[in-house]
Amino acid sequence: MIPALFVFAYLAIVIYIGVFAFRRKVGEHPAEDYFLANRSLGQFVFLLSLFGTNMTAFAILGSSGHAFSNGIVTYPLMASSSALVVPLSLFLIGTRVWAMGKRYGFITPVQMFRDRWECSHIGTVITVVQAAMLVPYIIIGVMGGGTALYAISGGRIPFWIGGAVVAMVVMTYVFFGGMRGTAWVNSFQTTLFLLFGAIALVVIGVGMGGFGNAVNELLASPSTSSLLTREKVSPLFFLSYTFIPLSSINFPHMIIFCLTAERMRHFKKTVILYPICMLAIWLPAVFLGVAANRATEVPTIRAKLEARQTLASQGAALSPEERGELRAKSAGDDILLRLLDHYAPLWLAGLLGAGIMAAVMASDSQILALSTMFSEDIFAFYGGKERFGERAQVVTGRVFVIALTVIAYAIALKFPQPIFDLAVQYAFSGYSAMMPLLVAALFWKRSTKWGALASALWAAASVIAVAVFQSVVTTPKVVWSIGGVEALARTPAGTAVFGLLPVAPMVIISSLLMIVVSLATKRPSEKAISRYF
Amino acid sequence: MKRSLLIIAIIALYLLHQDFWFWRAAAPIVFGFLPIGLFYHLCYTLVISALMWALVRHAWPSHLEDEDKEAHTD
Numbered sequence: 315m316i317p318a319l320f321v322f323a324y325l326a327i328v329i330y331i332g333v334f335a336f337r338r339k340v341g342e343h344p345a346e347d348y349f350l351a352n353r354s355l356g357q358f359v360f361l362l363s364l365f366g367t368n369m370t371a372f373a374i375l376g377s378s379g380h381a382f383s384n385g386i387v388t389y390p391l392m393a394s395s396s397a398l399v400v401p402l403s404l405f406l407i408g409t410r411v412w413a414m415g416k417r418y419g420f421i422t423p424v425q426m427f428r429d430r431w432e433c434s435h436i437g438t439v440i441t442v443v444q445a446a447m448l449v450p451y452i453i454i455g456v457m458g459g460g461t462a463l464y465a466i467s468g469g470r471i472p473f474w475i476g477g478a479v480v481a482m483v484v485m486t487y488v489f490f491g492g493m494r495g496t497a498w499v500n501s502f503q504t505t506l507f508l509l510f511g512a513i514a515l516v517v518i519g520v521g522m523g524g525f526g527n528a529v530n531e532l533l534a535s536p537s538t539s540s541l542l543t544r545e546k547v548s549p550l551f552f553l554s555y556t557f558i559p560l561s562s563i564n565f566p567h568m569i570i571f572c573l574t575a576e577r578m579r580h581f582k583k584t585v586i587l588y589p590i591c592m593l594a595i596w597l598p599a600v601f602l603g604v605a606a607n608r609a610t611e612v613p614t615i616r617a618k619l620e621a622r623q624t625l626a627s628q629g630a631a632l633s634p635e636e637r638g639e640l641r642a643k644s645a646g647d648d649i650l651l652r653l654l655d656h657y658a659p660l661w662l663a664g665l666l667g668a669g670i671m672a673a674v675m676a677s678d679s680q681i682l683a684l685s686t687m688f689s690e691d692i693f694a695f696y697g698g699k700e701r702f703g704e705r706a707q708v709v710t711g712r713v714f715v716i717a718l719t720v721i722a723y724a725i726a727l728k729f730p731q732p733i734f735d736l737a738v739q740y741a742f743s744g745y746s747a748m749m750p751l752l753v754a755a756l757f758w759k760r761s762t763k764w765g766a767l768a769s770a771l772w773a774a775a776s777v778i779a780v781a782v783f784q785s786v787v788t789t790p791k792v793v794w795s796i797g798g799v800e801a802l803a804r805t806p807a808g809t810a811v812f813g814l815l816p817v818a819p820m821v822i823i824s825s826l827l828m829i830v831v832s833l834a835t836k837r838p839s840e841k842a843i844s845r846y847f
Numbered sequence: 848m849k850r851s852l853l854i855i856a857i858i859a860l861y862l863l864h865q866d867f868w869f870w871r872a873a874a875p876i877v878f879g880f881l882p883i884g885l886f887y888h889l890c891y892t893l894v895i896s897a898l899m900w901a902l903v904r905h906a907w908p909s910h911l912e913d914e915d916k917e918a919h920t921d
Contacts, residue, residue: 413911542873
């Protein structure tokens with residue numbers, strides 16, 4: 315229970331920071347103040363909060379779990395590719411969006427699209443597509459809070475109470491603090507992530523008697539030596555995974571965050587230091603996940619390894635239910651918690667538990683982003699701001715925060731987590747497929763609203779198609795081949811199109827649609843184009 | 848010229864991410880605990896940071912920055 319007390323102390327600090335610590339008097343633009351912190355974030359808060367916004371529970375817990383099962387490939391697959399693509403997109407797109415936002419007063423990306431392409435309802439369609447893909451993240455955040463508090467308290471705090479506590483804390487500081495509170499909380503959480511990774515690495519390394527031994531033992535055993543290479547994934551899968559980080563800048567909370575910087579030069583340090591932050595968080599998490607395969611003295615980890623071995627040796631003879639049960643037993647999402655339980659002293663496990671809570675509470679900026687989109691792209695756009703005033707718009711945004719949290723909590727209690735894990739998996743691909751919208755709006759004069767609509771609808775339709783395909787075809791097999799080449803296959807991990815992840819054709823087709831449909835339709839007026847080029 | 852070099856560097860770095868040459872190799876184990884594939888990507892991440900520094904230094908969209916400066920001198 316002691317670690318849980320540390321977590322409650324941490325939650326109290328978070329509320330203090332989010333609600334009280336950085337309150338300022340509201341100026342003449344309450345909406346800009348609430349939703350964008352009045353575009354006034356300094357460079358270190360901007361870096362830390364933007365990085366924290368992009369790091370979900372997966373960065374610490376999921377990456378260790380993935381590395382536990384798949385080996386060192388997790389780092390190049392998910393971290394070093396993002397370390398290249400994310401800062402590059404901040405440099406090329408984030409800076410331009412910031413400048414357009416400053417010049418024309420945009421608060422959401424759809425406001426920019428409406429202005430750039432002279433469209434109204436098409437903007438609403440884009441908002442709906444973006445929002446639909448963001449909701450599962452918020453539900454996962456609530457579930458993550460419940461699960462983490464349950465684990466940290468040794469099962470004393472039930473899931474429904476843990477989920478409610480975390481949802482209430484997040485809702486409170488988003489409601490009162492808006493973007494400023496969220497940004498400062500994210501900065502605090504990112505600092506904790508960074509400390510957490512380093513401390514966990516040292517403590518567990520010492521506890522395991524040094525990593526050198528663990529790695530040499532892994533290398534010596536034929537069943538584990540492949541974890542130190544990339545044998546478990548194909549080069550084509552690896553190549554197509556580099557399309558996934560394109561999603562980052564297209565997440566509404568990320569692009570809205572780009573508008574919060576006080577000066578454009580604040581992007582400079584963010585762009586340069588982003589890869590280093592990725593390294594500092596992901597490398598320890600991945601390394602610990604791999605090394606956990608030698609932590610056989612930890613009973614819960616030994617049970618996972620035994621389940622994995624049974625699956626490998628007798629998998630074909632087992633029923634699908636038995637295989638599913640063994641897969642669940644061998645999953646490594648809690649591997650870091652298990653390592654800390656065993657190797658860290660109680661007080662340190664408590665502190666590190668707070669770090670884990672920081673990771674699972676990443677839904678704050680997503681809730682705020684949805685609230686911002688609703689109040690700007692729907693409420694204000696359809697006359698609410700004009701009729702009721704800007705203060706009413708902020709109130710609407712705040713009410714939306716409460717409603718969204720309550721709905722997410724109710725759904726989190728009712729439905730099983732794997733549904734939303736899958737939805738999140740598809741949403742990454744969907745946001746990647748929306749990349750042509752931002753690129754075309756900022757860099758291609760000839761792009762049109764119809765091209766944008768075609769891309770957005772394709773992103774939504776392809777996400778639904780992959781989801782339906784995976785729920786209909788549940789066992790791995792080739793569904794369609796052309797001249798002996800596997801065109802469409804169901805794999806254990808998902809779907810493969812010509813050996814690639816679906817995200818690759820999704821992005822390529824979305825880009826082609828943007829080009830072809832734009833060329834076939836009437837371009838925006840010269841006046842609209844001249845505002846951007 | 849500078850801009851072209853930076854574009855080539857970005858493409859080269861993207862290609863270097865696909866390091867098939869270490870695909871099945873765990874050894875050498877660098878510093879006694881880091882498999883070569885992981886050590887390569889550690890160095891790769893540091894090189895990305897250096898490239899980002901070069902981009903910021905030599906290809907910063909200063910026309911947008913000018914607007915930023917104007918906004919702060921108003």
